[in-house]
Every structure is written in structure tokens, then in C-alpha cells.
Amino acid sequence: MNPPLKVVLVGLPGSGKSTFGKQLATALNFQFYDLDTLIEERFSLKIPEIFSRYGEGRFRDMETETLEEVLSWDRPYVLASGGGCPCFNENMSRINEKAVSVYLDVPLEDISERLEASKIQNRPLFQGMGSGEITLKLKSLQADRDYYYNMAKIKLSGSDFSAELLLSELIHLLKN
Ligand SMILES: Nc1ncnc2c1ncn2[C@@H]1O[C@H](COP(=O)(O)OP(=O)(O)O)[C@@H](O)[C@H]1O
Ligand SMILES: O=C(O)C1=C[C@@H](OP(=O)(O)O)[C@@H](O)[C@H](O)C1
């Protein structure tokens, strides 16, 4: 029997992993999981609280521990990872070993606009920033992280993605 298909979305914060992940899971009739939500449930703390109480280093260890558990589940699902997840503790290799990784490569201007319009207080990396600072922070994150995101098996470039587009890429990948 074929192993269950696990799809893991990666990309910058604001690229739409959580939003598109839910849509994709509905279209595929798969379970949807958000890694940040699973971390919050596992440690009974909100993400900003984890950052402020314990710092980013401890958050990254919690993130890897939670990711390892999800990747061990023997069922199909779509997982929205956190923006930094693939870039620490060799997580991208862990993901690629067990799942089909998909990089949502969205233009920085679109991400900046989305983050300005959304609740920044839930995103510790952008706390207290105005629009110029958000754009600069995104540029610096992209420079550091692009290498890891580009290890994904599928890359979708643009600002809006459909389940159909991903399905055709998946079929192409599975055939080759
Ligand atoms: N395709 C899209 N077009 C416009 N806004 C979007 C789109 N996808 C997500 N958003 C908005 O952008 C913000 C970030 O999306 P989210 O799914 O939380 O991204 P991520 O999980 O990658 O950080 C949210 O406010 C969401 O409503
Ligand atoms: O980019 C990052 O390092 C982070 C992104 C967040 O997830 P989203 O990418 O879903 O916003 C969350 O995991 C945490 O705030 C750290």
C-alpha cells in the first residue's frame, strides 16, 4: 500500500500557509493542522507568550519537537508550518523525508500589505513595527531563509493559489 500523502506548506510569515492550507485540506478532504496551533496546545501557551517568556531559541526546540510528532503520524494531512520552521534544527530535511513540501513564494509587497492589515500582536517577529520596518524585516528574513524554502519539492510563485494548481504540480511530481 502507498504511504499516506502528507503535504507541508512552507514560506515567509504572511505568505498564506495557514489560509491556503485550510482551503487545500478541504479540497483534498484531508485533515488540516497548523503547527503553531499544535505548539500552543501542546505547551498550553500562546506563541507570543512562548517568545516573551522563554525566547526564540526555546520556541525553536518546541517547534521541532512538535513537528517531529506530526511527521510521525501515519495518515494523510495538510500541515501549515511556521515561517521559521524549515530554517532551524535541520527541519527541512525532516519534512522532506516524510512529506511533500510546498513553498509558497509570494512577492514581498503583497506580504507586507497583508501583515500591515492583520493582527501584528500575534506575530512576535513583527511586534511594534510600522510598514517600512515590516518590509525591511521581511527582506532580511527572505535573504536568510530562501535557501531553506527552495529545498521544497514544489514551489508555487504568485500571490493567490488554488488547490487545482497544487494538485497538477503534485501529479507531475509523483509521476516523475
Ligand atoms: N491569497 C490571499 N490574498 C489576500 N490575503 C491573504 C491571502 N492569503 C492570506 N491572506 C491574509 O494574509 C494574512 C496572513 O495569512 P496567513 O494564512 O496567516 O499566513 P501565514 O500562515 O503564512 O503566516 C492573513 O490576514 C490572511 O487573511
Ligand atoms: O517566521 C517565523 O519565524 C514565525 C512565524 C510564525 O508563523 P507564520 O509563518 O504562520 O506567521 C510563528 O511560527 C512564529 O511567530 C515565528
Ligand SMILES: [Mg+2]
Ligand atoms: Mg500561519
